[in-house]
Amino acid sequence: MNTTYDAIVIGTGQSGPSLAVKLAGAGRKTAVIERKLFGGTCVNVGCIPSKTLIASAHAAHVARRAAEFGVVLQGEVKVDMARVKARKDEVVKQSNDGVTSWLEGTKGLTVIRGHARFEGPKEVRVNGDLLTAKEIFLDVGARATVPAIPGLENVSYLTNTSMMEVDTLPDHLIIIGGSYIALEFAQMYRRFGSKVTVVERGPRILSREDEDVSSTMQTILEGEGVVFRTSAEGMKIEKRSGASSFAVVTGKGTPIEGSHLLLAVGRTPNTNDLGIDKAGIALDARGYITVDDELRTNVPGIWAMGDVNGRGAFTHTSYNDYEIVAANLLENDPRRVSDRITAYAVYTDPPLARIGMTMAEVKKSGKKALVGTMQMARIGRARERSETQGFLRVLVDAESKKILGASFLGIEADEVVHSLLDVMYTGAPYTVIQRAVHIHPTVSELVPTLLGDLKPLT
Numbered sequence: 001m002n003t004t005y006d007a008i009v010i011g012t013g014q015s016g017p018s019l020a021v022k023l024a025g026a027g028r029k030t031a032v033i034e035r036k037l038f039g040g041t042c043v044n045v046g047c048i049p050s051k052t053l054i055a056s057a058h059a060a061h062v063a064r065r066a067a068e069f070g071v072v073l074q075g076e077v078k079v080d081m082a083r084v085k086a087r088k089d090e091v092v093k094q095s096n097d098g099v100t101s102w103l104e105g106t107k108g109l110t111v112i113r114g115h116a117r118f119e120g121p122k123e124v125r126v127n128g129d130l131l132t133a134k135e136i137f138l139d140v141g142a143r144a145t146v147p148a149i150p151g152l153e154n155v156s157y158l159t160n161t162s163m164m165e166v167d168t169l170p171d172h173l174i175i176i177g178g179s180y181i182a183l184e185f186a187q188m189y190r191r192f193g194s195k196v197t198v199v200e201r202g203p204r205i206l207s208r209e210d211e212d213v214s215s216t217m218q219t220i221l222e223g224e225g226v227v228f229r230t231s232a233e234g235m236k237i238e239k240r241s242g243a244s245s246f247a248v249v250t251g252k253g254t255p256i257e258g259s260h261l262l263l264a265v266g267r268t269p270n271t272n273d274l275g276i277d278k279a280g281i282a283l284d285a286r287g288y289i290t291v292d293d294e295l296r297t298n299v300p301g302i303w304a305m306g307d308v309n310g311r312g313a314f315t316h317t318s319y320n321d322y323e324i325v326a327a328n329l330l331e332n333d334p335r336r337v338s339d340r341i342t343a344y345a346v347y348t349d350p351p352l353a354r355i356g357m358t359m360a361e362v363k364k365s366g367k368k369a370l371v372g373t374m375q376m377a378r379i380g381r382a383r384e385r386s387e388t389q390g391f392l393r394v395l396v397d398a399e400s401k402k403i404l405g406a407s408f409l410g411i412e413a414d415e416v417v418h419s420l421l422d423v424m425y426t427g428a429p430y431t432v433i434q435r436a437v438h439i440h441p442t443v444s445e446l447v448p449t450l451l452g453d454l455k456p457l458t
Contacts, residue, residue: 003132005028006028006029007023007135008116009030009031009346010274012038014040014306015322016305017032018322019137021106032111035115036165045160049091050181051165054347056087056192060077061224068386081167116131116274117275118275118281119338122136122301138303139318140305141269142270150237155245159264160185171194172259173195174260176263176264177266177392179197180344180347187349195225196226197248199229199286200230201232201233205230208358209352209407213407216409217352229253232251233252235250237261267291271285282297288309288310290310294335296370343355345417348361350387350389351409353406354405357405359407361405367398368398369396369456371394371456372394372450374391374446381411381412381442389410392408392450393408394420398456402430403420403424419433420433436448
């Protein structure tokens, strides 16, 4: 069967559903195609389930520390992993059902389940049917990268996706990778009760962050019992028998024997099975779809949004992609990807929030800059909760007085940092927030104090 639409949206991550509904609401005959799970990575195997698991791990951690707060619990704190997973599954189901019912209930929108592949720049085949549209929008996401490690093919391993199906407690979880996903799972499973070792090929974890951020994060996690093996060159996997099922062997140190292996070394765009070549869509060297500042591909009438375009690897950047496309296409509002300020968080406890430039990037730019740093131990809210680890740091352009960036590693950092991010978007000088009167006692109340004590960056 051949069907013609005004628009086809392939994929239902954070960009696709909103755009499909918007297009249908604008009177365009629209089809949205999903091959597996409505809601994409975030809803099903990413943000929502992982943060739900983190909440359970946090509850266990607080319970074990109850005596510090004068609360007496009888007996050992135990974690029922089956119940933890069941709670996570229920939260995910609510979100997945919500996206599905929203799309299916939208007037003028046809929902198709199946794997779509291009037959040409305006043609897509799915379930044997040929669909044609003047405009096609891709929101197909990315998947966990499986690195080429000798011996990996001989053992069972987990990714962030398959990890969501684990309902027992690993005896010793070995995580290969030292960035955001790796660290969140490391702390989570250590708090559940597993022995955890993080193996990183590079010299330090969080390689994109400033060195003191990465070292402080490592110290925090080591304080909870997470073990790190960095500079792990020459890595290979050896199968074992008995209590431990495998061992990670590196160029230095003794082999690390474990019961479960989690790969967390990055993401690979889902462009390998879309018929990209038949549409003539250009990819970069890593397999991401190349797009311009309005998220248009090199093929007229085809846009790429979300993780697949390599312009952002987060739920919030994917949703912003939808906003950019919709504004330019339907609202005559010229919005650009380059208007976006870098902003993300690592949801360890305490969290790391980062916006704009790092200190290393500012130094490399040659800008005259000011810097302010405050230890979390100075902040009343942190002391009240016995969460004094980490620090706040902000960087300011010495001449324009505009905020260049910030790294906040501490309690509630992922919320507090928005007070700076919003000022950055207005283009206002840092003095606007430095002179603001914030509520006491909060973490945010110290931001004006921090900005009032800036020093030249050397």
